[in-house]
Amino acid sequence: MNSLRFFHAADLHLDTPFKGLSGTPHMATTLHAATFTALERLTSLCIARRADFLLVAGDIYNHEEGSLKAQFALRDACEKLHAAGIGVFIVHGNHDFAGSRITRMQWPPNVVIFGTDNVETVPVVRSGKEVALIHGISHAARNERSNMARRFTRDTSRADLPQIGLLHCTVASVAAADRYAPCTAEDLKAAGMDYWALGHVHERQTVLQTPLSVYPGNIQGLHINETGPRGCYEVTYAPEDGFSLRFHRLGPVVWERLNVSIDTPATLDALEEEIHRRIAACCNAVQKAPQDEESGSTEPPVEAWMLRLTLEGRGPLNQPLRAAGGHEELTERLRTAWADASPTVWIKDIDLRCRPEADMEALRSGDNLLGETLRLVQQARDALEHCSAENGSTATVAQELLSGPLAPLFAAPQAKRLLDEPDTAALHDLLDSVEMTCLDLLEAR
Incomplete structure (x- = not known):
């Protein structure tokens, strides 16, 4: 049995519209391009790392119509992967369910899109030899409520091959607002898969260690509640070691929340100085990773930071901050101060959670x-x-x-x-x- 290297991505949400930025065209342009940039980075990464295949666990598009720009972007990416000899295995989720009005494309021969009637099993072929089995099923409707994980079963006739489940679902132990295709960790264990490539939950997390069952999160944060680096997993398999994970950041725009206390600063200029220090520390926290010795690649740069400042604690500065126009004026002042930063820094807003001094x-x-x-x-x-x-x-x-x-x-x-x-x-x-x-x-x- 040979080793494998593949990439697991989910929740691409291509062509997501970002609202509330009409007055800042440069930020609007950067954000609108962000999901496409993340896809391009994913494609380049698969090629640079000589992946055997790419798994995409649903919600490729942001809505059921699927813009033509988004569909062509995915097709172009698949063409590049086809030229590099890399297979692409796709299931659809609740945003891009198979019964939606997404325009049909003629996909290159390296692409497998799983249907909705039954779990399908497709071999991964390398140099004329089957090296793995991918089991997958797509959502047929927007509000899939059945337990799709229970339909998966291991192919016992090919027990010698690593077998991977590809599914867009909500595992019961995971926090999620919309519980589509609900299942439990026990359902995943019972299916007999060696690895579960999951999608739907936008926060990166491991549900089970055995079998290794993983949400890679989305490839680009979509709003202020999706903070931190976003990307995909590189998964390697060796018969003697099993599966191992390595996260790669893909999203060019990073959302972050910064909490700053007003307890200590005695003056507004001291508070402003502390805010600048915290912003600089945040932006320096994600640096380019050291060059990978095997591929010669580095982590891509952050192109923009989207920040929410939360002012908390108690102190005399609460009054001027809450005065008419106070925190709005501070917001504009900070935006001006960081206007020429590279990468771009945008102060989305200031959330006042501070209180007056107490006797x-x-x-x-x-x-x-x-x-x-x-x-x-x-x-x-x-x-x-x-x-x-x-x-x-x-x-x-x-x-x-x-x-x-x-x-x-x-x-x-x-x-x-x-x-x-x-x-x-x-x-x-x-x-x-x-x-x-x-x-x-x-x-x-």
Whole structure:
């Protein structure tokens, strides 16, 4: 049995329209091209790494009509892969289901698009020899609610070959807003596949280690809730080692959220300086990876950053930030400051989660639920200080602080062996966090 190298991608969402950027044409152009750029990078990567085949686990297009630009982009990519001798195996998902109005294309001979009636099994052929089996099925409708994973079964007549399931679905253990083609991890195990190439969930994650069952996430983040690098998995297989994964970033635009506290900065210019420092640190966090010795390739550059700043904490700067036009003016100032950055940096918006300074002594003496809660927190803090001054163990204080629902955990013999005695600093941090949470939840607005 020979080794394999293939790529697993999903949720391309080609030609996604990005809204709310009509006043910033340069950003609108960059974002609109982003999904196509990611596809081009995926194609080049497959060729550079001499892949045996590419698996695409659904939602290639962003909507059921499938723009002509998107369809031709995929066909052109498949033509390039055909010229390089790389097969392409595709299933359709809920966005591009097989019954949609997507225009039919004449695909090159290296492309296999799985149907909707039954799970189909197609061999991967290399140098005239079958080296793997791909099992797949496409969605027939937009709202597929059946358990499609249960239709998969291993081909026992070819038990010598690695067998791969290709499916657009929602595994029960995974968080997802739309639970199309729902299944469980047990369903994946029962099918007898050696690897599951999954799609639909946009967050990169491994569902099972045995068999290795993976969501690669989407190849390009589509909005502010899809933060961080996006891309695909390079999967290698060797009979003696099984399957292994390597993530490759493809998306040229990276969305990120930055939380900045107003607790420490005393002035607006100090806050602005801290924001600039945080933006610079964020943009430097994703650098080009070292050159790959085998292929000579490097990770592609980030072309643009889309940032949301969340200002949190408590302090005197809350008032000017919340004054009429305050945070909007800060947003425009930051956009201007980063206008000529390379790569492009765009401040999408500023989310104000900050609060005014609090008079803790006055609040603590209040005859209400907040006052009582803050007094209990202070009592625990005083007990901790007394314990530290007497060089006593913090374990007793910790057990009192964490009593109630967590008491059985700390009382269990096995847990006692595993849980270290908490240090004073950790307990102080916990009490500070509790105090701030109580303020945010209970203080009169």
